[in-house]
Amino acid sequence: xxxxxxxxxxxxxxAPVDExxxxxxxxxxxxxxxxxxxxxxMPDRYRxxxxxxxxxxxxxxxxxxxxxxxxxxxxxxxxxxxxxIAKVQDEGxxxxxxxxxxxxxGVSRDQMIEQLLCGKAKYSSIFNYPTPTWADVGxxxxxxxxxxxxxxxxxxxxxxxxxxxxxxxICREESFHQRQGYDLMLQLCRGxxxxxxxxxxxxxxxxxxxxxxxxxxxxxxxxxxDSQRWKIKRFSNDELRQKFVxxxxxxxxxxxxxxxxxxxxxxxxxxxxxxxxxxxxEFNQVLKGNGPCNAERLAERRAAHAEGEWVREAAMxxxxxxxxxxxxxxx
Amino acid sequence: MSAAAMRVVDTDLFSYVxxxxxxxxxxxxxxxxxxGHAPAIEEDLGMANVALDLIGQARLFxxxxxxxEGRGRDEDAIAFLREQGEYxxxxxxxxxxxxxxxxxxxxxxxxAYQLELxxxxxxxxxxxxxxxxxxxxxxxxxxxxxxGGWLVRLGDGTQESRSRVQGALGRLWPYTAELFVEDDxxxxxxxxxxxxxxxxVHKAWSSRIGALLSEATLDRPADRPYSWFGKHGQHSEHLGxxxxxxxxxxRAHPGARW
Amino acid sequence: xxxxxxWPLYEVFIRARGGLDHKHAGSLHAADAxxxxxxxxxxxxxxxxGVSIWVVRSTDVTASDPADADSLFEPAKDKVYRHPTFYDxxxxxxxx
Numbered sequence: 001x002x003x004x005x006x007x008x009x010x011x012x013x014x015a016p017v018d019e020x021x022x023x024x025x026x027x028x029x030x031x032x033x034x035x036x037x038x039x040x041x042m043p044d045r046y047r048x049x050x051x052x053x054x055x056x057x058x059x060x061x062x063x064x065x066x067x068x069x070x071x072x073x074x075x076x077x078x079x080x081x082x083x084x085i086a087k088v089q090d091e092g093x094x095x096x097x098x099x100x101x102x103x104x105x106g107v108s109r110d111q112m113i114e115q116l117l118c119g120k121a122k123y124s125s126i127f128n129y130p131t132p133t134w135a136d137v138g139x140x141x142x143x144x145x146x147x148x149x150x151x152x153x154x155x156x157x158x159x160x161x162x163x164x165x166x167x168x169x170i171c172r173e174e175s176f177h178q179r180q181g182y183d184l185m186l187q188l189c190r191g192x193x194x195x196x197x198x199x200x201x202x203x204x205x206x207x208x209x210x211x212x213x214x215x216x217x218x219x220x221x222x223x224x225x226d227s228q229r230w231k232i233k234r235f236s237n238d239e240l241r242q243k244f245v246x247x248x249x250x251x252x253x254x255x256x257x258x259x260x261x262x263x264x265x266x267x268x269x270x271x272x273x274x275x276x277x278x279x280x281x282e283f284n285q286v287l288k289g290n291g292p293c294n295a296e297r298l299a300e301r302r303a304a305h306a307e308g309e310w311v312r313e314a315a316m317x318x319x320x321x322x323x324x325x326x327x328x329x330x331x
Numbered sequence: 332m333s334a335a336a337m338r339v340v341d342t343d344l345f346s347y348v349x350x351x352x353x354x355x356x357x358x359x360x361x362x363x364x365x366x367g368h369a370p371a372i373e374e375d376l377g378m379a380n381v382a383l384d385l386i387g388q389a390r391l392f393x394x395x396x397x398x399x400e401g402r403g404r405d406e407d408a409i410a411f412l413r414e415q416g417e418y419x420x421x422x423x424x425x426x427x428x429x430x431x432x433x434x435x436x437x438x439x440x441x442x443a444y445q446l447e448l449x450x451x452x453x454x455x456x457x458x459x460x461x462x463x464x465x466x467x468x469x470x471x472x473x474x475x476x477x478x479g480g481w482l483v484r485l486g487d488g489t490q491e492s493r494s495r496v497q498g499a500l501g502r503l504w505p506y507t508a509e510l511f512v513e514d515d516x517x518x519x520x521x522x523x524x525x526x527x528x529x530x531x532v533h534k535a536w537s538s539r540i541g542a543l544l545s546e547a548t549l550d551r552p553a554d555r556p557y558s559w560f561g562k563h564g565q566h567s568e569h570l571g572x573x574x575x576x577x578x579x580x581x582r583a584h585p586g587a588r589w
Numbered sequence: 590x591x592x593x594x595x596w597p598l599y600e601v602f603i604r605a606r607g608g609l610d611h612k613h614a615g616s617l618h619a620a621d622a623x624x625x626x627x628x629x630x631x632x633x634x635x636x637x638x639g640v641s642i643w644v645v646r647s648t649d650v651t652a653s654d655p656a657d658a659d660s661l662f663e664p665a666k667d668k669v670y671r672h673p674t675f676y677d678x679x680x681x682x683x684x685x
Binding site: 062065066069070072073074075076077078079080081082085086088089092093095096099134184187188191192194195300303304307308309310311312313314315317318319321 | 356360363364366367368369370371372373374375376379380382383386387389390393406407410411430431432483484485487488489491492495576577579580581584586587588589
């Protein structure tokens, strides 16, 4: 249940709690692949880790509506326009599912949004890059959604019930996102020389940021070990990144495009692609707020929120009036 | 003389269908601007839903128009490559979004119009129009529920919300006159049983809007004569900017496929 | 910048097709029940996954306490005679 009625007091006084045994029982349940639900006992750090992770994920979906949303009015055909609107609509929906899942852990959507808008909460660095061309819409679908899917499928089996269920719903919708992106790129690559150049240029700009989406190298990742113990995170950053490269390089080849990595090559013995070093300095700068579009993205979200205040207020005022009218009518 | 040159095009029907399609196209384009900027995530989804429906309707109407014309233009050629004066949407549709209240007012006025139109087009002698209308009428009923619901909440919400939507209503009302002015094309369609009498549509629309405004505790503005005439390609300044943005890629890459 | 006009939370239940039960789909925020239905429609049925929607204010849902799971649900476990498989009906007897 996603219910927030979580403050129900037990009817009898409970015996003093032995945290150690509660934690052992909790870990046993997780090990046995049982789902943890909102009202179950959980370690405080499990709860706070999930709130952080789920809300970051939700923020990413909402901010992610902007770089693609800005091409809706310029989409080159009515079908592409429709597809793009549907995709961005899905992303808003994903944000909503995720905020709901996070709310089951005792935080309100408003609190989470406040954290985002004041710059405290993080969201996926990828959405701080600009989308100057139509090909970027394709690159985002192909690469960014592709990377997201790789991260998200394991989360469908995460230990926390509401998050796992939201992820199942999201993954079902996400594969359309990647396919429409790849299809868009395919059309460009089969088109005019200008279109093909546009596609290569987009790949050149999105390749490395997509690889960075999997997070820092395992050795440097702060939150990993607990997350893996609690089955919130099921594969390491490097494992997923490698898998992504191995899937995506042949896809690029089929398009007739070349990833911008001179060190990229197939390792026959290890059966995987070796790839060049990632600029983690860029990643950290973007995460800190110094990416090309961080300021713009947040400014747009703040503006939308501020300009919508009178609307949200009016809706509540009207609901209140209706309540009074019904009460008076009944009296 | 070639067979193509001998072919007589039903120009009245072509114009009539274009008008229906362009309304959806232009209004859908306007709603597309909201995505990612709505007052709440749920309204991003709500407006995107209406936009998708309107663009879907536009595709059906414009595709049909292309067939009537018989020069090989598909829905995109018609949507993206005409000159401003060839777009036949009512000027109300191209008015800017303004704030959420203005968008809601514009939407209600047009949703009620489309609903009355589509309900009557279901029995059109033109089978294709009847079929499109049968599908579109269900979508439009939901659109009006959505926009009408918001009109009531904002009109009967706070002082500020009422003042904003009353202001928007005052600004947009003058564009409603144009919706119901008949021309030769409308009369030809009526004679053939293709389209309804606009006087009838007006009466029904007026009654529906009147009830909604009343529920929203809003004052109905006085009628004013129209200044533009979209169905003859006479548009406000806003359409030019809208089209420049919409047409950009197709114009920049002539002949390219997407 | 705290928003004082937070819309309350609603739980959403959808009947995907005729003949099925309503299933919990998740939650959403809305100012009133009618808006909640519209939001649920736009959020949970974009891919034709619904013929009927129920929305309930989250605060109106009463949930059983997981701590009581033992006393609420265990006693049912040993009353196996409630299950048809408990009974060994001779093969000769049809339609039972």
